[in-house]
Amino acid sequence: MRRISIFGATGSVGANGVDLIRRGGGVDDYQVVALTGGRNIERLAQMARDLRAEVAVTAHPELLEDLRAALAGSDVRAAAGEAALTEAAAMPADWVLSAIVGSAGLAPGLTALAQGGVLALANKESLVCAGGLLRRTGQVSGATILPVDSEHSALFQALGGESLDSVKDVTITASGGAFRDWPLERLAAATVAQASTHPNWAMGQRITIDSASMFNKAMEVIEAKEFFGLAPEQINVLVHPESIIHAIVNHIDGGSIAHLGAPDMRHAIGYALHWPERRALPVPPLDLARAGSLTFRAPDEIRWPALRLAREVMAAGGAAGAVFNAAKEQALDDFIAGRIRFTDMSPRVEATLDSLSAQAGFGDDPDTLQTVLHWDALARQEAAA
Numbered sequence: 001m002r003r004i005s006i007f008g009a010t011g012s013v014g015a016n017g018v019d020l021i022r023r024g025g026g027v028d029d030y031q032v033v034a035l036t037g038g039r040n041i042e043r044l045a046q047m048a049r050d051l052r053a054e055v056a057v058t059a060h061p062e063l064l065e066d067l068r069a070a071l072a073g074s075d076v077r078a079a080a081g082e083a084a085l086t087e088a089a090a091m092p093a094d095w096v097l098s099a100i101v102g103s104a105g106l107a108p109g110l111t112a113l114a115q116g117g118v119l120a121l122a123n124k125e126s127l128v129c130a131g132g133l134l135r136r137t138g139q140v141s142g143a144t145i146l147p148v149d150s151e152h153s154a155l156f157q158a159l160g161g162e163s164l165d166s167v168k169d170v171t172i173t174a175s176g177g178a179f180r181d182w183p184l185e186r187l188a189a190a191t192v193a194q195a196s197t198h199p200n201w202a203m204g205q206r207i208t209i210d211s212a213s214m215f216n217k218a219m220e221v222i223e224a225k226e227f228f229g230l231a232p233e234q235i236n237v238l239v240h241p242e243s244i245i246h247a248i249v250n251h252i253d254g255g256s257i258a259h260l261g262a263p264d265m266r267h268a269i270g271y272a273l274h275w276p277e278r279r280a281l282p283v284p285p286l287d288l289a290r291a292g293s294l295t296f297r298a299p300d301e302i303r304w305p306a307l308r309l310a311r312e313v314m315a316a317g318g319a320a321g322a323v324f325n326a327a328k329e330q331a332l333d334d335f336i337a338g339r340i341r342f343t344d345m346s347p348r349v350e351a352t353l354d355s356l357s358a359q360a361g362f363g364d365d366p367d368t369l370q371t372v373l374h375w376d377a378l379a380r381q382e383a384a385a
């Protein structure tokens with residue numbers, strides 16, 4: 001039986017993963033090792049009971065007793081805190097879904113990678129912060145990293161194992177998020193509630209706001225560079241409001257291969273779960289007649305300055321990715337808390353990059369978790385409102 005763990009099981013991606021495990025045969029086909037979550041103790045306990053997990057971990061130590069109580073009478077062990085997350089990641093598993101949001105996903109992801117097996121990576125932040133470190137850790141242990149982000153899963157599938165030598169460049173699409181068609185002058189007044197609605201995808205709040213600001217796509221450009229080893233200038237972004245084409249591989253011979261599908265994360269999660277096989281998944285069929293037309297436009301870097309910042313981060317190298325991600329996380333915290341406006345996020349991230357670069361540069365590509373966390377803390381401090 002395959003041993004699997006899900007980090008961030010109570011979130012949007014994680015819960016879809018749990019749902020696929022349930023439908024895919026549940027406890028008869030999978031031995032669930034660890035499920036982790038945050039403050040939603042009831043949901044975590046229910047998932048852990050249903051899937052008969054060995055351990056359930058909340059990120060919050062003060063909630064350990066609540067989790068114990070919610071698991072009373074079951075065989076599931078309760079644990080809490082950062083160290084417990086890392087311990088859970090060290091438990092042998094064949095397949096681990098990394099679906100914690102933010103750089104908090106890096107430590108458990110690295111620990112899981114060091115055990116070998118498959119790491120299904122939704123946590124794009126870890127590739128942005130520490131792409132080289134992840135790759136090297138996986139190479140040493142012999143682990144496989146599979147993309148769960150829909151655009152990267154699409155690229156992976158469109159490439160179909162072909163060599164990058166025949167790839168001219170690639171395109172990842174962006175819906176444009178909540179404010180795609182807003183007049184620019186209205187953006188400064190955009191509220192958290194308005195930024196938290198997505199036209200096509202149902203996702204966690206943070207990535208939904210990042211879609212409105214395009215920080216999500218900016219991160220995904222860096223993610224594509226790190227995951228596939230592409231050059232920055234080989235990665236294009238195309239605004240595609242219908243979210244049907246997720247990515248396109250453009251070959252040197254003029255042929256392009258696109259990946260299409262309904263905007264439903266269960267496809268990318270399920271693809272990674274069953275890889276290298278394909279199995280039927282509960283995803284709506286593609287209905288192009290109903291879609292009628294697919295439209296495209298070039299991204300507007302005045303509306304979405306995050307895309308320009310991603311190019312600058314890739315050019316800078318070293319710890320710039322870790323700084324970019326942490327400054328973005330801090331700016332997002334401050335926007336959600338009402339401390340800054342929607343349009344203040346990009347300037348704040350840019351100022352943090354400029355200031356830390358001017359102080360001492362971004363150094364070498366970080367090669368330990370401690371180095372990444374050091375830059376992460378510096379950047380959050382610098383970016384805080």
Ligand code: NAD
Nearest residue numbers: 008010011012013037038059100101104122123124203204
């Ligand atoms: P979410 O907010 O819905 O869920 C996040 C999960 O992480 C929850 O289980 C939460 O308890 C846990 N978590 C949050 N902070 C934590 C911390 N400090 N320590 C430990 N656990 C913590 O997020 P989501 O939308 O499911 O996104 C998860 C990841 O997947 C993100 O990296 C996101 O960019 C990526 N992703 C999401 C989607 C999507 O459709 N939601 C698509 C592509 C990629």
Ligand code: MG
Nearest residue numbers: 149150151220
């Ligand atoms: Mg995506």
